[in-house]
Amino acid sequence: MDILKIEGLHKKYGAQSALTDVDLVVPKGCIFGLLGPNGAGKTTLIRIVNQIIDADSGNVSVNGELLAPKHIKSIGYLPEERGLYKRMKVGEQLLYFAQLKGLSSHAAKGKVKYWLEKLEITAWVDKKIEDLSKGMAQKIQFISTVIHDPEILILDEPFSGFDPVNAEIIKNVILELKEKGTTVMLSTHRMESVELLCDHIAMINKSHKVLDGPVHQVKDEARSNTFEVKLRAVHQPLPEKFTGAIEMAGMVRFDVSLGDDAPNDLLKELMGYGEVVSFSEKIPSIEEIFIQKVKESEYE
Numbered sequence: 333m334d335i336l337k338i339e340g341l342h343k344k345y346g347a348q349s350a351l352t353d354v355d356l357v358v359p360k361g362c363i364f365g366l367l368g369p370n371g372a373g374k375t376t377l378i379r380i381v382n383q384i385i386d387a388d389s390g391n392v393s394v395n396g397e398l399l400a401p402k403h404i405k406s407i408g409y410l411p412e413e414r415g416l417y418k419r420m421k422v423g424e425q426l427l428y429f430a431q432l433k434g435l436s437s438h439a440a441k442g443k444v445k446y447w448l449e450k451l452e453i454t455a456w457v458d459k460k461i462e463d464l465s466k467g468m469a470q471k472i473q474f475i476s477t478v479i480h481d482p483e484i485l486i487l488d489e490p491f492s493g494f495d496p497v498n499a500e501i502i503k504n505v506i507l508e509l510k511e512k513g514t515t516v517m518l519s520t521h522r523m524e525s526v527e528l529l530c531d532h533i534a535m536i537n538k539s540h541k542v543l544d545g546p547v548h549q550v551k552d553e554a555r556s557n558t559f560e561v562k563l564r565a566v567h568q569p570l571p572e573k574f575t576g577a578i579e580m581a582g583m584v585r586f587d588v589s590l591g592d593d594a595p596n597d598l599l600k601e602l603m604g605y606g607e608v609v610s611f612s613e614k615i616p617s618i619e620e621i622f623i624q625k626v627k628e629s630e631y632e
């Protein structure tokens with residue numbers, strides 16, 4: 333079941349295209365990574381889904397229904413530019429946001445208590461927002477995004493401003509929310525978080541979608557059948573086809589492109605040159621795939 337479906341989305345700011353004919357399907361219950369270089373069109377897409385701006389043309393549907401004002405409450409949005417009321421106290425601020433999203437006063441109080449306890453920050457309840465550090469305010473902003481149990485959570489750079497310990501806490505909360513059935517759309521430039529969290533990714537570049545699919549499939553399609561080899565005790569010169577060999581710590585390291593050969597045949601051949609310490613397929617990281625895709629589109 334697809335919770336979010338985007339079809340033929342176009343958006344221009346004057347002559348500048350921000351989205352060109354973008355289609356996206358977000359399966360229910362997944363963590364969906366929306367990737368792309370600066371200025372690609374990610375924020376524009378997120379703002380359209382959040383009904384902050386309108387598309388020039390195209391459709392967005394939530395659970396099979398065309399996007400409408402009633403869907404605002406089913407979406408939690410953590411924007412890149414955070415917006416808290418500096419003069420308000422933490423507890424007041426969270427109560428305000430929860431009630432704004434339709435929770436009763438009683439339910440809102442319960443949720444504020446739950447989240448402050450969960451993130452172990454109950455002591456902050458009477459602190460003024462202006463007295464919080466950037467990372468502390470970021471936690472409050474995160475709570476304000478999830479406090480009404482939205483079906484869809486859209487997080488724009490959720491880890492920025494957090495130290496590694498707090499980034500880990502937020503990462504675990506995101507995974508927990510996914511376990512409970514929340515669908516998460518995550519826009520980030522931190523590729524290691526994408527590798528850790530996302531089931532699906534889509535990449536936008538220069539307003540066009542250039543890549544889309546389950547992470548394992550995207551990685552599979554980017555494989556180049558190249559193996560990384562480490563040999564020790566090499567007792568005869570290596571043939572020219574093993575180019576780029578580097579000697580370090582008593583070992584020789586190089587990459588081999590396998591072509592149509594079977595890995596076992598290459599392994600047997602390598603054993604004739606020395607002791608095989610390591611022989612493993614090079615699986616591209618999401619970061620490498622991202623850089624490759626951006627480079628490809630520079631030549632188009």
Ligand SMILES: Nc1ncnc2c1ncn2[C@@H]1O[C@H](COP(=O)(O)OP(=O)(O)OP(=O)(O)O)[C@@H](O)[C@H]1O
Nearest residue numbers: 345348349350368369370371372373374375376377
């Ligand atoms: N309000 C605006 N007025 C004019 N042009 C805009 C406006 N907002 C965005 N753009 C342009 O639209 C394009 C897409 O911008 P967008 O903010 O959606 O990119 P992004 O992928 O979110 O980038 P980043 O990763 O830097 O946040 C860019 O060329 C940008 O300059």
